Amino acid sequence: MTMFFSSSQGVFRGLCHTSPIIEYSKECGSDRSEIISFSSQEEDSHEFDDYTKSPPAETEPLTSNEKKQPKTTITQLLCILLRALGRVLLASLLFVVSILLICGLKGHSISLDKLVNVTELNLQTNFQIESGKQRLREYEFNITHGLAAPSGVQKKMVLVNGQSPGPLIEANTGDIVRVKVNNHLPDESTAIHWHGIHQRNTTWMDGVTGVSQCGIPPGKTFTYEFHLIDQRGTFWYHAHSKVQYTDGLYGPIVIHDPNELLPPDTTVAAERIIFMGGSFHAYGEDLLKDYLQPSSAWSPSMPGVEPLPDVILINGLAPFTNCNLTSSTWPSSDPPICDPSPLQYTTPMIPSSNTAAAIRLRLINHSSFTSLYFTIDSHPPSPSSRSMASNPILESVHHQGTALLSYPSPSSNTSSLDIRPNPNLNTPQNCTDLPFNLPVPLRAIPAYSVDRTSTTKNTHEITFQFQQAGPVNRIFINRTSWSILPNNAQLWLSLPQSFTGDSTDPGSYNNHDFPLNQQVLLLPDPDKPVQVAINSRDVMEHPFHLHGHTFQIVGWGPGEFAGGSNPNTTWNLENPMRRDTLTIPGLSHVVIRFLADNPGIWALHCHVAWHMEAGMLVTFLERPDDLKHLVHDMDSETRKLSRSFCFTQLGHFLNLFYSFLNLK
Structure with a gap:
C-alpha cells in the first residue's frame, strides 16, 4: 500500500538632550566645543572605558556675562534639526536593513x-x-x-x-541526549523545549524562556543535555x-x-x-x-x-x-x-x-x-x-x-x-481526549491518594478566564496574567529565597514576592501526591500541558470543581489515564494528580500559542530546598552561561544604544 501524504550641559548634549555619557564644554555649534570626558552613570560604564579621552588643553575661562547668556534661537533650531536628522537617519537605516533582509531571503x-x-x-x-x-x-x-x-x-x-x-x-x-543549539537568528532569542521529556533533576534544561532559562541571544550557543x-x-x-x-x-x-x-x-x-x-x-x-x-x-x-x-x-x-x-x-x-x-x-x-x-x-x-x-x-x-x-x-x-x-x-x-485534511469537517465543541478503552492497557497504576488535611497544601485549584486589561488582550489564571520577565527567569529568581509560604497570600513566601505578572505555586513536600483542579470559565476548549511530569486524569465534569461535592464530577481512581497534555472542554473542570518527585520549576499552560503569550501560564515550584542543591551541583560553566543570557538580551543592548543617542 502507498499513502500520499519568525549630557555637560552643552546645547549639543549628545544630539541636544541631557546625556549621562558625554560631556561638552561649550554650546552646540561653537568652535570651542570639545568632548571633555565620558562620565556614564550606568552600571556597565566600564564598557565605555576604552573610549575615554584624555583631558584637552586648558581653554580661556568664560566671563560671567558669557555664562549667563541665554541660548540663541538659531542654536535651538540647529539642535532641533540635528535631533530630527538623527531620527530620520536611524529610521532610514532600519528600513534599509529590513529591505536587505527581505531581499536576501527572497534570493535564497x-x-x-x-x-x-x-x-x-x-x-x-x-x-x-x-x-x-x-x-x-x-x-x-x-x-x-x-x-x-x-x-x-x-x-x-x-x-x-x-x-x-x-x-x-x-x-x-x-x-543521554546532548543537543548544541546555535542561535543564528539576527534579532530574536530562542529556547528549545523537549515536549514530554521529564527532565528529571535537570529543570534548567527544560527550555522555557522566562521560567527555566533566559532565551539564547542572537549569535550565542547553549548545549542542552538530559537523561x-x-x-x-x-x-x-x-x-x-x-x-x-x-x-x-x-x-x-x-x-x-x-x-x-x-x-x-x-x-x-x-x-x-x-x-x-x-x-x-x-x-x-x-x-x-x-x-x-x-x-x-x-x-x-x-x-x-x-x-x-x-x-x-x-x-x-x-x-x-x-x-x-x-x-x-x-x-x-x-x-x-x-x-x-x-x-x-x-x-x-x-x-x-x-x-x-x-x-x-x-x-x-x-x-x-x-x-x-x-x-x-x-x-x-x-x-x-x-x-x-x-x-x-x-x-x-x-x-x-x-x-x-x-x-x-x-x-x-x-x-x-x-493523507489530507477533511475540508467539510467542523471542529466539534466540547470534545476531549479524556479516558477511553485500550486494547493493550498500560501498566496499571492506581490513582495517587491526596492527603486533604496537609497544612503545606499540595493541592491547588486553578481557574482561568479571558479578559481585556489595559492596552492589550490578556488571559488570567487566578487573577494573574503571566508574561516573560525581561532580564531574568523564575529559576534564578527563586534560588536566593527561602520558601515556607504565606497562608494569606499564595504568591508570597517569607515576604519575598515574585512580580505581579508571575504566579508560582509551591509544592514543598517531597514525593507527596499533588492534586490540581483546573476550572474553565471560557466557552472554548483549551489543551493544557504540564512540564516535568506525566499526570493522572482522576476527575472531570461540567461546571467548576467544588472539592468533590459537585455531583457532576466523574471520578476514576482505579487506573486513570496518564498524560502530559489534555484538552479541557469549555465551561468544565478537570482534576489531575501527579507525584512531587522531580525538584524544579515547571510550567502548566495552555498550548494554544496565542493564549500562552497572552498570559495563560502558571508554574509549580517543586521542592525548592532540593532544587537549590541541584543547581549548586550543576556544571558551573553551564550555570554561568545560562545566567549570563539574562543580561545579554537584545533589548538590553538597544536600551544602551538609544540611551547613547538620546533618542528615547
Missing part, C-alpha cells in the same frame, strides 16, 4: 526536497534498538531564518539545520520563545524500548512519523502583535477568532493550496510567489517481504491552535497507545499518539491513499 528560497527530510520521517535510519547499554546521542542545531513555500506560498520560516520539521532525535530509553529516565514513545521538541514554532521550529523525538508492550502476535514491520498541524502564510510574531492589541477582532465575548491557519501541513507540506490566501508578511505591491500545484508526501507503507505486517504511525499535532481528526480512507484503524478504534482520532493541540495498522498480507492492499 529553500527547495522542498531540502526543507523536508523524508528519510528521517520514515524512520529509515538503521537505528539499533537495544537495552542495558547507555549511549550518548549528540546533535547540533543551527537555528536560522529561511524562505520556503511548504504550502505553495513563500513565507519567512524559522528552521533547524535548514529544514522543517527539524532533525529527528532518536534514542533508546536510558540514553531519558524510564521514558519511551513518541515526543517532539519545539521553540518555547514567543510563537517561533508556528513558523517551523519543531521536530520529532522517538525513544525506543525493546521491552515495549504490544498486542498479542503483533510485530511492527515499519514505522512512520506523521506531523500534522496548521500553518500560517504570515510570520507568527506579526500575527501575535496584532492578536494582543485590543483593536483586534478578539474579545472575551467572541472566542475562536484567534489567528486561524491558512493551511494544514502534513509532514511539512500542504496537500492543497489556495493562492488567493497570500502572506501578510510581504507588501501587497510585491506579493509572494504562489504555486497552486498540490504537494504530496509519498511513502511505501508495507515491506514486500512480510506476509503479515503491522505499521506504526507516530502521530504528532504541532498546531498552535487547531485540533485535528485523523482517519485513513477505507480503514477502521486500530489505536495502540491507542492500537485504533473505528472512530476517528481527535488529535488535540500538541498531542502525541500512536496507531498500529495490521494487514494479513501485502497483496491485500496495494492501492494509493491520500
Whole structure:
C-alpha cells in the first residue's frame, strides 16, 4: 500500500538632550566645543572605558556675562534639526536593513526536497534498538531564518539545520541526549523545549524562556543535555520563545524500548512519523502583535477568532493550496510567489517481504491552535497507545499518539491513499481526549491518594478566564496574567529565597514576592501526591500541558470543581489515564494528580500559542530546598552561561544604544 501524504550641559548634549555619557564644554555649534570626558552613570560604564579621552588643553575661562547668556534661537533650531536628522537617519537605516533582509531571503528560497527530510520521517535510519547499554546521542542545531513555500506560498520560516520539521532525535530509553543549539537568528532569542521529556533533576534544561532559562541571544550557543529516565514513545521538541514554532521550529523525538508492550502476535514491520498541524502564510510574531492589541477582532465575548491557519501541513507540506490566501508578511505591491500545484508526501507503507505486517504511525499535532481528526480512507484503524478504534482520532493541540495498522498480507492492499485534511469537517465543541478503552492497557497504576488535611497544601485549584486589561488582550489564571520577565527567569529568581509560604497570600513566601505578572505555586513536600483542579470559565476548549511530569486524569465534569461535592464530577481512581497534555472542554473542570518527585520549576499552560503569550501560564515550584542543591551541583560553566543570557538580551543592548543617542 502507498499513502500520499519568525549630557555637560552643552546645547549639543549628545544630539541636544541631557546625556549621562558625554560631556561638552561649550554650546552646540561653537568652535570651542570639545568632548571633555565620558562620565556614564550606568552600571556597565566600564564598557565605555576604552573610549575615554584624555583631558584637552586648558581653554580661556568664560566671563560671567558669557555664562549667563541665554541660548540663541538659531542654536535651538540647529539642535532641533540635528535631533530630527538623527531620527530620520536611524529610521532610514532600519528600513534599509529590513529591505536587505527581505531581499536576501527572497534570493535564497529553500527547495522542498531540502526543507523536508523524508528519510528521517520514515524512520529509515538503521537505528539499533537495544537495552542495558547507555549511549550518548549528540546533535547540533543551527537555528536560522529561511524562505520556503511548504504550502505553495513563500513565507519567512524559522528552521533547524535548514529544514522543517527539524532533525529527528532518536534514542533508546536510558540514553543521554546532548543537543548544541546555535542561535543564528539576527534579532530574536530562542529556547528549545523537549515536549514530554521529564527532565528529571535537570529543570534548567527544560527550555522555557522566562521560567527555566533566559532565551539564547542572537549569535550565542547553549548545549542542552538530559537523561531519558524510564521514558519511551513518541515526543517532539519545539521553540518555547514567543510563537517561533508556528513558523517551523519543531521536530520529532522517538525513544525506543525493546521491552515495549504490544498486542498479542503483533510485530511492527515499519514505522512512520506523521506531523500534522496548521500553518500560517504570515510570520507568527506579526500575527501575535496584532492578536494582543485590543483593536483586534478578539474579545472575551467572541472566542475562536484567534489567528486561524491558512493551511494544514502534513509532514511539512500542504496537500492543497489556495493562492488567493497570500502572506501578510510581504507588501501587497510585491506579493509572494504562489504555486497552486498540490504537494504530496509519498511513502511505501508495507515491506514486500512480510506476509503479515503491522505499521506504526507516530502521530504528532504541532498546531498552535487547531485540533485535528485523523482517519485513513477505507480503514477502521486500530489505536495502540491507542492500537485504533473505528472512530476517528481527535488529535488535540500538541498531542502525541500512536496507531498500529495490521494487514494479513501485502497483496491485500496495494492501492494509493491520500493523507489530507477533511475540508467539510467542523471542529466539534466540547470534545476531549479524556479516558477511553485500550486494547493493550498500560501498566496499571492506581490513582495517587491526596492527603486533604496537609497544612503545606499540595493541592491547588486553578481557574482561568479571558479578559481585556489595559492596552492589550490578556488571559488570567487566578487573577494573574503571566508574561516573560525581561532580564531574568523564575529559576534564578527563586534560588536566593527561602520558601515556607504565606497562608494569606499564595504568591508570597517569607515576604519575598515574585512580580505581579508571575504566579508560582509551591509544592514543598517531597514525593507527596499533588492534586490540581483546573476550572474553565471560557466557552472554548483549551489543551493544557504540564512540564516535568506525566499526570493522572482522576476527575472531570461540567461546571467548576467544588472539592468533590459537585455531583457532576466523574471520578476514576482505579487506573486513570496518564498524560502530559489534555484538552479541557469549555465551561468544565478537570482534576489531575501527579507525584512531587522531580525538584524544579515547571510550567502548566495552555498550548494554544496565542493564549500562552497572552498570559495563560502558571508554574509549580517543586521542592525548592532540593532544587537549590541541584543547581549548586550543576556544571558551573553551564550555570554561568545560562545566567549570563539574562543580561545579554537584545533589548538590553538597544536600551544602551538609544540611551547613547538620546533618542528615547
